[in-house]
Amino acid sequence: MKKKVILAYSGGLDTTTIIPWLKNTYDYDVIAVCVDVGQGTELEGLEERALSSGASKLYIEDVTDEFVEEYVWPALKADAIYEKKYLLGTSLARPLIAKVLVKYAELEGAEAICHGATGKGNDQVRFELTIGALAPQLKIIAPWRIWDIKSREDAMDYCVMHDIKVPMSISDSYSRDKNILHMSHEGLELEDPSLEPQYKKLLQMTTPLEEAPDQAEIVSIDFEEGVPVKLNGVAMSGRELLEKLNIIGGRHSIGVVDLIENRVVGMKSRGIYETPGGSILYNAHEELEHMCLDRQTFGFKQQAAVKFAELAYNGEWFTPLREALTAFVDETQKTVTGNVQVKLYKGNIILIGVTSPYSLYNAEIASFTTGDLYDHKDAEGFIHLFGLPLKVRALMRLSREEKGE
Structure with a gap:
C-alpha cells in the first residue's frame, strides 16, 4: 500500500503543481484537503481540478464559523493589528487550516503533511x-x-509538461489569499514599492476609491463583551455579520491597506490587503473601549495588543503566551458592551456616537460646568504632586548654577 500525504490544497497554481510533483518524487497517494474559511466562489470546481491533477481524493471542510468565533473575534477583542496596519487576515487562518490538516492526517493514517508555502514567506x-x-x-x-522550480513561470511550465490545466495566466498570477476576513495580494507590479497598485484590476472585495458612492452610509453595531452581535439592530451570527459588513464596507472603499511589512523570515515584502468589514469592526470596537475601559487597563491593553499581533503573525497561536493573553483580553471585555454608530464615506470610517450601560464617561464630571463630584480647586494640589519630580530637578539645576558648577 502506498504511503499517504495530506496536501493543503487551494486549487491555485502552486498546489496544482505540487500534486504531480509529490507523486513523481515520493510515489505518494496524495490526499488533497481544502479548508474553507470563507473563500466563497474559489471552491467551485475544486474537486474536479484536484482529481484531474492526480489527487486520489479531496476533502473540503467548512470551518468558517469556527474561524470567525475562535480566531477573528479573539483578535478583534485584543485590537491586534500587525505593524499598525495589517488586520492579520491570513495569519489568523493558517493555524486553523493546519489544525484541520492534522485532523485528516490522523483520519487517513498519513505519514506527512505538505504545504505550498514558499521558503521566503510567513506561511511556512x-x-x-x-x-x-x-x-x-x-x-x-x-x-x-x-524542488528545482524557481518561479511561477516554471510552475506553469511543469503543469503543461504533465498535461495539467493551470487555473490562471502569467499576466494575472498575483499571489492571493482570501477568507471571510480579508483578501491579500502580492507579486507582479506590487513588488516595486515605487509603483501605484492597479486597484481597478486588483481589488476584489472593495470598490476603488474613485468609484465609491457620493452618498454616505450609517452603520450601527451592537457588541456584547467585545463581540459584535447585531448589525443595524438585527441579531445575527458572526459569520453573517462579517459577510454583510464586507459588502457594505466594500461598497464604500473601506479597509484597503498598502503595507511594506517585516516578514517572520527577516525580509520586507509588500502586500495589498482588503479588509472592509473587519476594518469597520476594529474601529467601532476601539471606540467602545474608549468609553468602557479605565485608563490603566486601556493603556496596558494597547501594549498587549502589539504582542498578540506579533504572536498571531508569527504563527504562534497554539502557545501558552497567546492563550494567556486571550484570557487577559477576555477579562477586559466583560464591560465592553454597547452600541456604536459610524458613518462610511469614500474610505473613511467616521464616528457618530457610542452608548453603553458600562460607560465610564460622566457628563457631570467632564462638563465645563462645576458639579458636586469635581471641584476645580482640587486640580491645584494634584498638579503640585504630579509635577513635583520636575520641580525638584529644576531646583537642583539652579542650585548647581549658583555654585558655579
Missing part, C-alpha cells in the same frame, strides 16, 4: 509551528524548499 512558519504543536510525529514536506 505558521503551518509548521502549528503542526509541530499538535502532531510532532508528522513529517512536513515543503516543495518550494526542495
Whole structure:
C-alpha cells in the first residue's frame, strides 16, 4: 500500500503543481484537503481540478464559523493589528487550516503533511509551528524548499509538461489569499514599492476609491463583551455579520491597506490587503473601549495588543503566551458592551456616537460646568504632586548654577 500525504490544497497554481510533483518524487497517494474559511466562489470546481491533477481524493471542510468565533473575534477583542496596519487576515487562518490538516492526517493514517508555502514567506512558519504543536510525529514536506522550480513561470511550465490545466495566466498570477476576513495580494507590479497598485484590476472585495458612492452610509453595531452581535439592530451570527459588513464596507472603499511589512523570515515584502468589514469592526470596537475601559487597563491593553499581533503573525497561536493573553483580553471585555454608530464615506470610517450601560464617561464630571463630584480647586494640589519630580530637578539645576558648577 502506498504511503499517504495530506496536501493543503487551494486549487491555485502552486498546489496544482505540487500534486504531480509529490507523486513523481515520493510515489505518494496524495490526499488533497481544502479548508474553507470563507473563500466563497474559489471552491467551485475544486474537486474536479484536484482529481484531474492526480489527487486520489479531496476533502473540503467548512470551518468558517469556527474561524470567525475562535480566531477573528479573539483578535478583534485584543485590537491586534500587525505593524499598525495589517488586520492579520491570513495569519489568523493558517493555524486553523493546519489544525484541520492534522485532523485528516490522523483520519487517513498519513505519514506527512505538505504545504505550498514558499521558503521566503510567513506561511511556512505558521503551518509548521502549528503542526509541530499538535502532531510532532508528522513529517512536513515543503516543495518550494526542495524542488528545482524557481518561479511561477516554471510552475506553469511543469503543469503543461504533465498535461495539467493551470487555473490562471502569467499576466494575472498575483499571489492571493482570501477568507471571510480579508483578501491579500502580492507579486507582479506590487513588488516595486515605487509603483501605484492597479486597484481597478486588483481589488476584489472593495470598490476603488474613485468609484465609491457620493452618498454616505450609517452603520450601527451592537457588541456584547467585545463581540459584535447585531448589525443595524438585527441579531445575527458572526459569520453573517462579517459577510454583510464586507459588502457594505466594500461598497464604500473601506479597509484597503498598502503595507511594506517585516516578514517572520527577516525580509520586507509588500502586500495589498482588503479588509472592509473587519476594518469597520476594529474601529467601532476601539471606540467602545474608549468609553468602557479605565485608563490603566486601556493603556496596558494597547501594549498587549502589539504582542498578540506579533504572536498571531508569527504563527504562534497554539502557545501558552497567546492563550494567556486571550484570557487577559477576555477579562477586559466583560464591560465592553454597547452600541456604536459610524458613518462610511469614500474610505473613511467616521464616528457618530457610542452608548453603553458600562460607560465610564460622566457628563457631570467632564462638563465645563462645576458639579458636586469635581471641584476645580482640587486640580491645584494634584498638579503640585504630579509635577513635583520636575520641580525638584529644576531646583537642583539652579542650585548647581549658583555654585558655579
